[in-house]
Amino acid sequence: MNDFVIEHISKIENPLAELVDIANSLRKNGHKILSLSVGDPVNYVKTPDFIIEKYIEALKLGRTFYESWGGNKKLKEAVSKRYNDLYKVNYNTEDVIITQGVSEALQFTNTSLLSKGDTALIISPFFTQYLPNIIMEGATPIFANHEFSNNWDINTESLIQTIKNSGKNKPKYILVTNPNNPTGTVPSEKSLKEVVEIAKNNDIFLISDEIYDELLFNDAKFTSVSQVAKGVPHMILNGASKNLFATGFRIGFSIIPESDKKSLALKNAISMLCNSRLSANTPAEYAITEGISNTKKRTEVLKEVLKRIEKTSNLAYDLIKESEYLEVVKPNSAFYIFPRIKLNKLNIHTDKEFTELLLREQHLEILRGSGFGMDGFIRLVTLPEEDVIKEAFSRIEKFCNFHKKNK
Ligand SMILES: Cc1ncc(COP(=O)(O)O)c(C=O)c1O
Known part of the structure; x- marks a missing residue:
């Protein structure tokens, strides 16, 4: 090179x-x-027809301009309502930021939080694309484990140990993938509650990537981090790619619901980075608003x-x-x-x-x-x-x- x-x-x-x-x-x-x-x-x-039709409608209506940099208001409302309905939480529209996929949300998060010498904690196995953004900031990923012999549940002992071992170089965040890619399993409510407790006790920001949260079968007992993280600084990542079969639309959602100093600073930083790239995909935002709001379809x-x-x-x-x-x-x-x-x-x-x-x-x-x-x-x-x-x-x-x- x-x-x-x-x-x-x-x-x-x-x-x-x-x-x-x-x-x-x-x-x-x-x-x-x-x-x-x-x-x-x-x-x-x-991609479902009712979403495609809305995309075409958006084009015909001339919705081809720059959308608000943090996302279309109706889409943000639909995203917060979806979480409120599904998980009985109380998220506000202002807590939601729309990005070009979860990928961009991760990129903005890492750019906002990490610099040379910092660490970020990921639980293995993990979605491969988590690493490049961390490395690009000159930071180092550190790892805890999911336990194969325990239905791939999060090994919270390994999480505690990894944080202890990091010494003064405490990770800037813990990232949980819930449900998990690659294992196709969900962490237990018990382990997620423990992760929240660990994040709280160590004053570490918690991120939960829930991009597969509606793709559940075999009587999966899914718990969203939104349900157990109340009061603890956290961010939920989700999007249109998997639940709505719309990968190429490039629409992701970040929700940062708390109003502690860390949450507000991160929300502000991600918003500034959204501003610097002007807009996500406008017609896609219009179509995905329908994709989320039309619960029946x-x-x-x-x-x-x-x-x-x-x-x-x-x-x-x-x-x-x-x-x-x-x-x-x-x-x-x-x-x-x-x-x-x-x-x-x-x-x-x-x-x-x-x-x-x-x-x-x-x-x-x-x-x-x-x-x-x-x-x-x-x-x-x-x-x-x-x-x-x-x-x-x-x-x-x-x-x-x-x-x-x-x-
Ligand atoms: C766990 C997880 N998060 C994020 C993504 C990327 O999402 P997006 O298409 O919204 O950028 C993927 C894609 O495979 C994934 O598996």
Whole structure:
């Protein structure tokens, strides 16, 4: 890397993209690749018609100007009402900021809070894209764990320990992903209450990324941090990408409901950064307002899709249970499954080697767990049709049988 771009760039990895080149060169040689790697629901579920129609209406009405920098007021009202209705909280419209996806909210949050030498606490496994923004500020991510052997619940002991170990360099925030990508599970209410208590006792700002909060099945018992964080400085992240199947609309919501010094300062800082980029996508804001407010249609769409995800996710789970080489926690949210590879049974040493060889030999593209902060696991998207899921696991089984130790 030359010295034109800053040094931190060289520290950024993109595990989501590292197999793309291999997959493309296999395609060039005439191979068909089965890909269960990308978490874009719109590859499988069309953005609902009632949202698309509103988008078109916005264009026809000439809503193509710069929207207010912090977001359309009606959308902000719809977002706060949604939280108030779903979680019986009391959020105000002024507590909501609209961004270009949760990604931009995270970028603005990190730019606002972190500088060289700071730390930010993330709970592994985590959504990969959390890291680049932290690194770009010259800050360092530090980690606590979800516990595989405890249904991927948050290991609050590890959280306490990580904070203790950070000494004087206490993390600027704790970030919880609720429901979780990549595990497809929800933390328990008990563990979330403990996280809130830990944040409070250590005076650390709490962030909860709840972008999958309506994608629940298998009788998941979901608790929003909004329900348990009352009074403790926190921010809720959510958006249109997953619950509304509108990834390309690029609409995210941040809610910072408290009025302590930290919350007000962060709200102010994010607002200033929104101002510096002028506006999020105006017609998309108009359409997503309808997407959230039209509870009847939203619920109908969700019911249909969730029935399907529950089926394909449970099929994937059942196939893994039959496998000699994998073990897994049963998902109840989002659209991922995150099995552990029993590497001791294979002539393969790492999840990276596993996913690369699997792609080359079986033409199946999935992601390595180490890219999500958890070595020895793999992530698969569970949105495809049942026959695709079956085909994927049959290729994995064939692959593992071939690489079995001491055959
Ligand atoms: C946990 C989590 N947060 C945020 C995002 C990105 O959201 P957005 O499309 O709103 O930028 C994703 C996308 O996969 C995600 O899984």
